[in-house]
Amino acid sequence: MDNITNVTVxxxxxxxxxxxxxxxxxxxxxxxxxxxxxxVSKSVSCVIFNxxxxxxxxxRQFRPAVYVNGADGIAWSxxxxxxxxxxxxxxxxxxxxxxxxxxxxPGLSLEQICVEEVLEETGYAVKxxxxxxxxxxxxxxxxxxxxxTVYYVEVTDDMRRGPGGGxxxxxxxxxxxxxxxxxxxxxxxxxxxxxxFFWGLSWFFLNKNQA
Amino acid sequence: MDNITNVTVxxxxxxxxxxxxxxxxxxxxxxxxxxxxxxVSKSVSCVIFNxxxxxxxxxRQFRPAVYVNGADGIAWSxxxxxxxxxxxxxxxxxxxxxxxxxxxxPGLSLEQICVEEVLEETGYAVKxxxxxxxxxxxxxxxxxxxxxTVYYVEVTDDMRRGPGGGxxxxxxxxxxxxxxxxxxxxxxxxxxxxxxFFWGLSWFFLNKNQA
Numbered sequence: 539m540d541n542i543t544n545v546t547v548x549x550x551x552x553x554x555x556x557x558x559x560x561x562x563x564x565x566x567x568x569x570x571x572x573x574x575x576x577x578v579s580k581s582v583s584c585v586i587f588n589x590x591x592x593x594x595x596x597x598r599q600f601r602p603a604v605y606v607n608g609a610d611g612i613a614w615s616x617x618x619x620x621x622x623x624x625x626x627x628x629x630x631x632x633x634x635x636x637x638x639x640x641x642x643x644p645g646l647s648l649e650q651i652c653v654e655e656v657l658e659e660t661g662y663a664v665k666x667x668x669x670x671x672x673x674x675x676x677x678x679x680x681x682x683x684x685x686x687t688v689y690y691v692e693v694t695d696d697m698r699r700g701p702g703g704g705x706x707x708x709x710x711x712x713x714x715x716x717x718x719x720x721x722x723x724x725x726x727x728x729x730x731x732x733x734x735f736f737w738g739l740s741w742f743f744l745n746k747n748q749a
Numbered sequence: 750m751d752n753i754t755n756v757t758v759x760x761x762x763x764x765x766x767x768x769x770x771x772x773x774x775x776x777x778x779x780x781x782x783x784x785x786x787x788x789v790s791k792s793v794s795c796v797i798f799n800x801x802x803x804x805x806x807x808x809r810q811f812r813p814a815v816y817v818n819g820a821d822g823i824a825w826s827x828x829x830x831x832x833x834x835x836x837x838x839x840x841x842x843x844x845x846x847x848x849x850x851x852x853x854x855p856g857l858s859l860e861q862i863c864v865e866e867v868l869e870e871t872g873y874a875v876k877x878x879x880x881x882x883x884x885x886x887x888x889x890x891x892x893x894x895x896x897x898t899v900y901y902v903e904v905t906d907d908m909r910r911g912p913g914g915g916x917x918x919x920x921x922x923x924x925x926x927x928x929x930x931x932x933x934x935x936x937x938x939x940x941x942x943x944x945x946f947f948w949g950l951s952w953f954f955l956n957k958n959q960a
Contacts, residue, residue, distance in 0.1 A: 574767045681768060
């Protein structure tokens with residue numbers, strides 16, 4: 539999964555398939571202003587806790603955006619153009635996450651989308667009514683700002699229907715994480731993880747497993 | 750601050766001033782893949798707790814990205830083109846946040862940048878050595894993925910040097926938030942706030958004010 543080679547970065551022309559930059563013009567208290575952003579869909583994520591073995595069920599994957607924006611020391615040949623070799627370890631782009639995904643299936647509720655993502659990515663069959671809502675936050679309010687709703691669900695070993703790993707070529711590793719290990723990851727700068735990972739863990743320790 | 754009028758959205762051509770979309774090509778286990786993202790700078794944010802009056806010091810501002818990506822019911826005249834009027838309340842784009850900013854000042858440490866942001870946005874003069882690091886997370890790992898380091902600092906009334914509010918035309922409101930009110934905001938879907946706001950509050954309740 540972290541065998542990453544031949545990385546190139548270049549500017550994306552208008553009309554990217556997934557990322558659409560937009561310009562917002564507006565007046566605030568009568569004063570003309572503008573802001574640049576991207577259009578993005580709502581998303582869900584889900585803290586999964588296997589009560590049979592008292593382990594979190596996490597996913598790990600290589601995230602190109604994390605790799606490119608997170609690494610110091612990339613040699614940019616011109617602004618936004620780079621060829622990146624093994625001098626930047628692929629591990630710097632491999633995240634710890636709870637499973638989730640964007641809401642791109644019209645007609646499905648957030649809970650239904652979450653149920654599908656949990657099954658696809660981790661192999662656990664959960665019911666929508668067993669999801670506990672942790673909350674909804676806005677991701678990256680400077681550039682994106684869409685709503686991400688975060689859930690918590692408890693599973694048992696016998697709810698697992700398959701290995702997970704995502705669909706098509708997602709290359710997602712399913713990894714279990716012990717409670718003490720998870721606690722030690724809170725505040726550890728070497729852990730590469732999105733903000734909702736730390737929020738979700740914090741919610742667990744506040745609500746399910748008081749230290 | 751939330752008197753927002755004449756909002757238009759349109760696609761941003763390559764060469765935006767602040768948002769640069771990029772395309773990352775790479776091979777994973779020998780298989781050619783690509784990803785679209787934006788280039789973004791590292792950032793800091795800071796949970797400020799005024800111990801004189803036991804209040805969090807928060808900032809509120811209108812976030813165009815939140816307004817456009819967060820609202821249901823925008824009438825798009827074509828993909829990524831819209832004129833938005835008062836049918837979408839400006840309040841839906843006004844966030845609760847802890848102060849912070851991007852690291853765009855070369856030569857300054859993260860802590861020094863955080864100190865400057867706290868002063869500019871809230872008026873409190875804090876020392877770098879009094880900052881407690883909560884942790885570092887990656888914002889929006891699908892599209893951005895840069896590191897955001899979150900701090901905690903305690904202040905007293907006599908450390909306030911001015912009203913804050915940001916520089917130039919940032920139009921940032923400084924708002925105090927009581928501990929009980931903050932606790933009730935955790936998990937409240939009607940609160941419009943970035944993920945690090947909920948993570949920062951959760952950290953406080955886990956580490957500073959056990960319920």
